[in-house]
Amino acid sequence: MASTAPDPVHRRGPEAVSSQPQCCECAHLPARLPPGSPPQIRLEPKSEAIPVPTDSKAPARITFRDAVGGELMRSPLEILQINVGKLCNQTCVHCHVNAGPNRSEQMTEEAAEAALGVLDRFPTLTTVDVTGGAPEMSPWFRRIVTEARKRDLTVIDRCNLTILLQPGHEDLAQFLADQRVTVVASLPCYSKENVDAQRGDGVFQASIEALRLLNSLGYGRDGERHLDLVFNPVGASLPPAQGPLEAAYKEQLAEHFDITFDHLYTITNMIIARFESFLRRTGELEGYERLLEGSFNPATIPQLMCRNTLSVSWDGYVYDCDFNQMLDLRLENGSALRVGDVTPELWDSLGIITGRHCFGCTAGAGSSCSGALT
Ligand code: SF4
Numbered sequence: 333m334a335s336t337a338p339d340p341v342h343r344r345g346p347e348a349v350s351s352q353p354q355c356c357e358c359a360h361l362p363a364r365l366p367p368g369s370p371p372q373i374r375l376e377p378k379s380e381a382i383p384v385p386t387d388s389k390a391p392a393r394i395t396f397r398d399a400v401g402g403e404l405m406r407s408p409l410e411i412l413q414i415n416v417g418k419l420c421n422q423t424c425v426h427c428h429v430n431a432g433p434n435r436s437e438q439m440t441e442e443a444a445e446a447a448l449g450v451l452d453r454f455p456t457l458t459t460v461d462v463t464g465g466a467p468e469m470s471p472w473f474r475r476i477v478t479e480a481r482k483r484d485l486t487v488i489d490r491c492n493l494t495i496l497l498q499p500g501h502e503d504l505a506q507f508l509a510d511q512r513v514t515v516v517a518s519l520p521c522y523s524k525e526n527v528d529a530q531r532g533d534g535v536f537q538a539s540i541e542a543l544r545l546l547n548s549l550g551y552g553r554d555g556e557r558h559l560d561l562v563f564n565p566v567g568a569s570l571p572p573a574q575g576p577l578e579a580a581y582k583e584q585l586a587e588h589f590d591i592t593f594d595h596l597y598t599i600t601n602m603i604i605a606r607f608e609s610f611l612r613r614t615g616e617l618e619g620y621e622r623l624l625e626g627s628f629n630p631a632t633i634p635q636l637m638c639r640n641t642l643s644v645s646w647d648g649y650v651y652d653c654d655f656n657q658m659l660d661l662r663l664e665n666g667s668a669l670r671v672g673d674v675t676p677e678l679w680d681s682l683g684i685i686t687g688r689h690c691f692g693c694t695a696g697a698g699s700s701c702s703g704a705l706t
C-alpha cells in the first residue's frame with residue numbers, strides 16, 4: 333500500500349525513470365507537415381501555438397512530483413485500455429516502433445482472455461479502449477468488442493481508417509456500426525500531400541473514403557455511433573484550444589468533403605521515443621521540456637487518465653497509461669504484474685509511476701487519449 337495521502341488527489345512516492353519505448357499508437361505521434369501547406373487546409377492556427385522559450389535564464393527545473401505536490405492517487409477504475417499488438421496494414425514513416433504488416437507481436441488468446449477477466453472483476457469499469465498497431469487485425473479484436481458490448485460498456489476503436497477498406501475487412505465498418513463502437517481516428521491534416529507524406533501514399537484518399545463509409549453507416553451523424561478525430565501539433569508547441577480547432581475541422585471537412593464527425597481531440601506531443609529523437613535532432617529538447625514544465629496546470633490533475641485507467645500490453649503486462657507502456661514502466665508488485673493478477677484492491681494499492689514525461693499531460697489545457705482535460 334502506498335504511503336498516506338496528503339489529500340484526495342496526491343500522495344507521495346518515488347518517481348520513475350524512463351527506459352525503452354514499447355508500442356505505437358497513431359494518436360500519440362507527432363504530425364510532420366511539410367512547409368507550404370495551402371492556407372485553407374492548414375490545421376494548426378499558428379498564432380495560438382505557444383512557442384518554445386529561448387530564454388537561457390529560465391527558472392530551475394522541478395520534478396513532476398514536486399509540481400504535483402506528491403504522488404498521484406487513483407480513482408475508481410473506469411477505462412481498460414488494451415494494446416493488442418504491432419501488426420498494422422500501414423508502415424508510416426513516423427511510426428516509432430515500425431508497426432507494419434510484418435510485425436509478429438500480437439496478443440495471444442491467453443492474454444486476451446486475461447484482459448477480458450477485468451470486465452467482470454472491476455464493477456466500476458465503463459469503457460474498453462482498444463489500440464495497436466491496427467487493432468482490428470488482431471484475431472481477438474471482435475471477441476474483445478462483443479464481450480465488452482454484451483456488458484453494455486463503451487468500446488473505443490483507435491482506428492487508422494484505411495483498415496476499413498482492406499481486403500478481408502469488408503465487413504469491419506458494419507461490425508463496428510452494429511456494435512455501436514466509438515471510432516477514434518487520427519487525421520492530422522486535410523491535405524493529401526501532408527497526410528500521404530506522414531502516413532504513406534494513398535492514405536489520405538483512403539482516409540476520406542473510410543470517413544465517408546462511416547458517415548454512411550451513421551457515424552458522426554446519428555448520435556449513437558460516435559466518430560472522433562485526433563490532432564496533435566506539428567512540432568514543439570502546445571496544441572491550440574480544442575474547441576475552436578474542432579469548429580475549424582468541422583467546417584473544412586464538411587465544405588470540402590461532405591464529412592461530419594462528433595469531436596476533435598487535441599493531444600500534446602509527449603517527449604517519448606521518436607518525438608524525443610526529433611527534438612534532440614532539432615535542438616529543441618530542453619526548450620520543449622521547459623515549455624511543458626512552465627505550462628504546468630494543476631487543474632488538469634483530477635482528470636489525468638492514469639488515475640482511472642488500466643493499460644494492458646499485447647503480452648499481458650499492465651501499466652498506468654499508454655505512455656508508460658511505451659516507456660516500459662510496468663506496474664509491479666515484487667515482480668512485473670500480468671493483467672490476470674490485478675484485482676481492484678491490488679490496483680488501488682499500487683502507486684502511479686510518474687516521471688518527467690508526465691508534464692506532457694499537465695501542460696496548458698492538459699492532454700489525454702480523449703484530448704484536452706480542462
Ligand atoms: S497506422 Fe500503423 S504504422 Fe501508422 S502510425 Fe498507426 S500503428 Fe503505426
Ligand code: SF4
Nearest residue numbers: 637638653655690693
Ligand atoms: S504520462 Fe500522463 S497519464 Fe501517464 S502516468 Fe504520467 S501523468 Fe499519468
